[in-house]
Amino acid sequence: MFGTLRDAFKVEDLRKRLIFTLLMLVVIRIGASVPIPGINNAYLKEVFAANNLDLVGMLDAFSGGAFQNMTLFALGIIPYINSSIIMNLLTIAIPALEEMQKEGEDGRKKIAKITRYGTIFFALIQATAISISLQNIFYTYNAFSVIVAVVAMTAGTAFLMWIGERITENGIGNGISLIIAINILSRIPSGVRLIFDQVRSGNYLGVIAILLVFLLMIVVVILIQLGERRINVQYAKRVQGRKVYGGQATHIPLKVNMAGVIPVIFASSLLQFPSIITNFFVANPTGWWGSVLNWINYYSIKTNYGVGALIYFILIILFAYFYTAIIFNPFEVANNLKKNGGFVLGIRPGRPTVDYLTTILNRMVFIGGTILGLIALSPILLSFIIDIQINFGGTSLIIVVGVIIETMKQIESQLVMRHYKGFLNS
Numbered sequence: 414m415f416g417t418l419r420d421a422f423k424v425e426d427l428r429k430r431l432i433f434t435l436l437m438l439v440v441i442r443i444g445a446s447v448p449i450p451g452i453n454n455a456y457l458k459e460v461f462a463a464n465n466l467d468l469v470g471m472l473d474a475f476s477g478g479a480f481q482n483m484t485l486f487a488l489g490i491i492p493y494i495n496s497s498i499i500m501n502l503l504t505i506a507i508p509a510l511e512e513m514q515k516e517g518e519d520g521r522k523k524i525a526k527i528t529r530y531g532t533i534f535f536a537l538i539q540a541t542a543i544s545i546s547l548q549n550i551f552y553t554y555n556a557f558s559v560i561v562a563v564v565a566m567t568a569g570t571a572f573l574m575w576i577g578e579r580i581t582e583n584g585i586g587n588g589i590s591l592i593i594a595i596n597i598l599s600r601i602p603s604g605v606r607l608i609f610d611q612v613r614s615g616n617y618l619g620v621i622a623i624l625l626v627f628l629l630m631i632v633v634v635i636l637i638q639l640g641e642r643r644i645n646v647q648y649a650k651r652v653q654g655r656k657v658y659g660g661q662a663t664h665i666p667l668k669v670n671m672a673g674v675i676p677v678i679f680a681s682s683l684l685q686f687p688s689i690i691t692n693f694f695v696a697n698p699t700g701w702w703g704s705v706l707n708w709i710n711y712y713s714i715k716t717n718y719g720v721g722a723l724i725y726f727i728l729i730i731l732f733a734y735f736y737t738a739i740i741f742n743p744f745e746v747a748n749n750l751k752k753n754g755g756f757v758l759g760i761r762p763g764r765p766t767v768d769y770l771t772t773i774l775n776r777m778v779f780i781g782g783t784i785l786g787l788i789a790l791s792p793i794l795l796s797f798i799i800d801i802q803i804n805f806g807g808t809s810l811i812i813v814v815g816v817i818i819e820t821m822k823q824i825e826s827q828l829v830m831r832h833y834k835g836f837l838n839s
Contacts, residue, residue: 421824427585431824434584437576438595444572445479445486445596449565451558452483457550474809475681477596483550483562485569488539490592493574494682496531500524501739532574533567540566586823587816593678594816597809626795627810630788634814637784640669642777644770649754665757667774670781671741674815676732677785677808680725722793726786733782734775743770785811 421427448454458481476489504510504524513520540563551558573592580588611620643664747766749755756762760769789808 430585434580437580445477445484447485449483449562451552453550454482457483474597477599488566488570490573491682492535492570493532495535496528498679500528536567536570587820590816594813597813630810637670638818642667645758646755672733672736674812675736676729677811679732680728681808722790729786730782733778737778743767
């Protein structure tokens with residue numbers, strides 16, 4: 414990895430892209446420290462510390478501590494993720510959007526534009542819900558202070574979205590994922606302090622257990638991110654004039670975790686959204702409606718309890734299937750093979766190939782999604798067993814390791830184009 418970065422800095426174009434990305438990440442961390450006017454941060458920290466809110470922990474992980482301090486980037490990039498989820502669902506359900514997606518670059522630009530508008534909409538909803546539910550954090554609670562807070566948080570999310578797009582276009586790619594990863598990594602110092610506190614208290618077995626579990630989790634995440642199933646493909650020989658074409662053997666690589674870190678990001682964001690919406694209802698309603706709201710508000714964020722953990726686990730698997738279905742279409746792959754004279758060894762072209770690829774893909778997605786879910790919940794189980802509050806969870810670990818691997822792959826691909834050797838060839 415370090416050799417890849419060293420070689421990348423030797424190439425002027427890549428060096429500029431890396432420096433641009435680093436500068437944008439510095440801007441993100443600076444913005445996470447800019448307070449919103451009229452907010453009593455000291456009181457806010459006391460409230461969060463006293464209540465030990467799970468929602469704060471989840472939002473804090475994606476915003477890099479900005480939510481707990483109620484700064485400009487308090488909402489983080491979560492509204493953009495929610496908007497992307499809705500757009501992906503609508504693209505499947507609405508034929509016009511599906512056709513738009515197939516138009517190529519122009520269609521993708523149109524969908525991206527709609528996603529931006531959706532981001533602003535969701536940011537306004539979430540910022541308003543937070544401002545209404547946390548009235549006591551304002552020095553003076555009135556319409557003006559609420560408007561200032563809502564506008565500041567919405568503008569912060571819009572600015573983060575813009576930075577993410579600039580990193581994708583002018584940097585090294587994966588802009589949105591890199592924003593989430595750098596925010597998560599900013600919480601490492603607090604996790605290190607927790608480990609040292611446990612060492613000073615003499616809880617050596619607990620510390621060793623934490624380190625071993627996280628090391629094992631990192632290894633498993635790397636394995637499922639890089640692991641793949643290769644489907645052997647043979648191309649028939651074609652004679653045109655005096656030349657013979659085709660006849661070579663190749664393979665279709667199917668990754669164990671084809672969706673990457675997207676299922677975890679989507680599931681975490683979706684868990685936070687119901688709780689934010691229910692914060693609009695501050696009157697503590699009674700009756701069956703109140704019970705429904707309380708159930709949603711409680712179990713959507715309590716992943717350290719059985720029901721919440723089960724919901725989180727199921728969502729990760731469902732989003733793994735959902736996103737894989739978007740990026741890989743067995744019907745199109747089978748058609749392309751048939752048009753080019755290719756076939757899967759032992760499988761007839763056409764519908765049998767589609768069924769074969771679908772079966773293999775479903776099995777692999779289930780395995781990959783299940784492993785992702787178990788890794789995401791492992792620190793919660795470990796925290797329950799050794800009775801230590803772990804701030805850096807499995808969700809954060811999956812996202813960080815996955816983003817690092819994908820980023821290094823992109824840098825490596827750029828180096829290969831320039832005839833450099835990197836960590837994949839070493």
